[in-house]
Amino acid sequence: MTTEDTIKKIIAEALEVDVEKITDDLAINGIPEWNSIGNLAIINALEDKLDISFPIDDLFELTSVEGIVEEIAKLEKENA
Amino acid sequence: MTCQLTTNHVKVVGVGACAPRFAEENMRLPIFADPSEAEKVVQSTGIERRHMVSPGTTASDLSVKAIGRLLEDLSWDIRTVDCLFYVCTSRDYIAPQTSCILQDRLGMRNDSFVMDLPLGCSGWVYGMSVVTSMMQTGFLKRGLLVAAETNTLNRSMKDRTVRPLFGDAGTVTALKFDPSWNHPNNFVFGVDGSGAEAIMAKFGGMRHPTTVDALQEREVEPGVVRKGTDMAVHGMDVFGFAIKRPPQSLKELAATFKIDMDSIDFLYLHQANFFIDEKIRKAFKIPPEKVPYCIRDYGNVTCASIPLTMATQDKAALSGRLNHCVACGFGVGLAWASMEFHLDRIHSSGVVDYES
Numbered sequence: 001m002t003t004e005d006t007i008k009k010i011i012a013e014a015l016e017v018d019v020e021k022i023t024d025d026l027a028i029n030g031i032p033e034w035n036s037i038g039n040l041a042i043i044n045a046l047e048d049k050l051d052i053s054f055p056i057d058d059l060f061e062l063t064s065v066e067g068i069v070e071e072i073a074k075l076e077k078e079n080a
Numbered sequence: 081m082t083c084q085l086t087t088n089h090v091k092v093v094g095v096g097a098c099a100p101r102f103a104e105e106n107m108r109l110p111i112f113a114d115p116s117e118a119e120k121v122v123q124s125t126g127i128e129r130r131h132m133v134s135p136g137t138t139a140s141d142l143s144v145k146a147i148g149r150l151l152e153d154l155s156w157d158i159r160t161v162d163c164l165f166y167v168c169t170s171r172d173y174i175a176p177q178t179s180c181i182l183q184d185r186l187g188m189r190n191d192s193f194v195m196d197l198p199l200g201c202s203g204w205v206y207g208m209s210v211v212t213s214m215m216q217t218g219f220l221k222r223g224l225l226v227a228a229e230t231n232t233l234n235r236s237m238k239d240r241t242v243r244p245l246f247g248d249a250g251t252v253t254a255l256k257f258d259p260s261w262n263h264p265n266n267f268v269f270g271v272d273g274s275g276a277e278a279i280m281a282k283f284g285g286m287r288h289p290t291t292v293d294a295l296q297e298r299e300v301e302p303g304v305v306r307k308g309t310d311m312a313v314h315g316m317d318v319f320g321f322a323i324k325r326p327p328q329s330l331k332e333l334a335a336t337f338k339i340d341m342d343s344i345d346f347l348y349l350h351q352a353n354f355f356i357d358e359k360i361r362k363a364f365k366i367p368p369e370k371v372p373y374c375i376r377d378y379g380n381v382t383c384a385s386i387p388l389t390m391a392t393q394d395k396a397a398l399s400g401r402l403n404h405c406v407a408c409g410f411g412v413g414l415a416w417a418s419m420e421f422h423l424d425r426i427h428s429s430g431v432v433d434y435e436s
Contacts, residue, residue: 029316032301036315036318036319037124037241039319040125040319040353041120041123044123053362056359056362057327059323059359060319060323060324
């Protein structure tokens with residue numbers, strides 16, 4: 001199972017910010033780098049690095065650290 | 081309940097386009113803090129460059145060139161064209177409508193039907209519904225659907241949320257009434273005006289006229305400087321719309337008209353973002369070769385994106401065989417529409433350069 005720390009690291013790399021900035025309660029527009037384009041960069045990076053594909057119906061849930069962690073846990077459970 | 085339409089006996093015979101020669105490379109834009117930010121935007125949107133007019137060149141100027149080339153290729157005398165529909169929001173004047181100007185510039189007959197349709201990204205599909213409806217009774221035998229836009233003229237060059245996305249192009253789709261053509265054009269439509277502000281140029285109309293204040297540049301946030309008359313795009317609102325409505329609309333079209341999406345030859349999606357379009361493609365399990373793109377080299381050209389894709393991609397397939405096609409346009413309004421249609425050995429004039 002992918003850890004929360006791994007997810008935060010991928011988000012930080014996608015946004016090109018220090019991982020310390022990716023707090024548990026961070027969401028889109030919480031920092032300048034996480035705008036709509038940044039959000040697409042995060043989704044791209046997570047799909048690429050974790051070899052997963054988010055269903056289109058779930059994409060709008062992927063706008064916060066919490067939502068992303070939950071979605072990945074759900075996908076991994078479905079694929080287990 | 082589905083808002084649907086079927087039109088008959090009107091077929092597309094050709095498509096052509098015109099784009100400014102000058103192209104701006106996204107990787108070299110000065111509005112980005114550094115090359116890595118530019119790279120991130122290119123990777124997230126799929127847009128590497130966009131063609132741009134110079135101020136003073138209008139969408140109708142691009143259209144005249146595209147129309148001229150296509151009519152020449154089809155050996156159509158402009159005086160045999162009975163109707164012209166001009167899909168565009170960056171029109172020449174508030175009044176009169178640009179299609180009247182085009183009637184004169186092109187040399188169309190006085191006894192012809194022309195109309196502006198000021199729609200955005202859904203405009204080509206809506207335009208097809210209007211032109212085929214008007215022509216299907218056979219009184220209007222030849223028609224032109226023009227879809228053109230000079231997006232870059234009302235987007236701020238100092239707004240990093242819109243400058244890398246939009247480009248300019250003029251396109252024309254030629255149609256003819258043919259009583260023996262038995263492939264119907266099937267449509268479904270949708271609109272949600274509560275999302276109007278997601279993509280909006282607030283000042284310059286009658287609700288908020290252009291004032292001196294509206295022409296002042298303001299910094300909305302770092303890297304986003306624009307005037308009240310500039311188009312503002314609220315990224316997340318548009319993102320939420322783009323991942324929800326187009327797939328729903330395509331599912332509605334397929335269910336309403338019993339379309340086997342596996343059997344189609346081409347799916348033409350409005351091209352605002354490569355990543356989102358790819359998500360839609362994968363959701364319908366359509367192979368990549370059936371979903372052509374021109375977004376990498378032209379950006380989001382709003383209503384012109386679907387016909388520009390036809391004019392630039394898969395020329396051999398479009399000119400050599402019967403193609404079962406589906407298209408979906410979605411954007412400003414918010415409005416969306418999907419259609420099923422066939423393209424049978426159509427002529428493509430490609431893209432004419434415009435030196436402005």
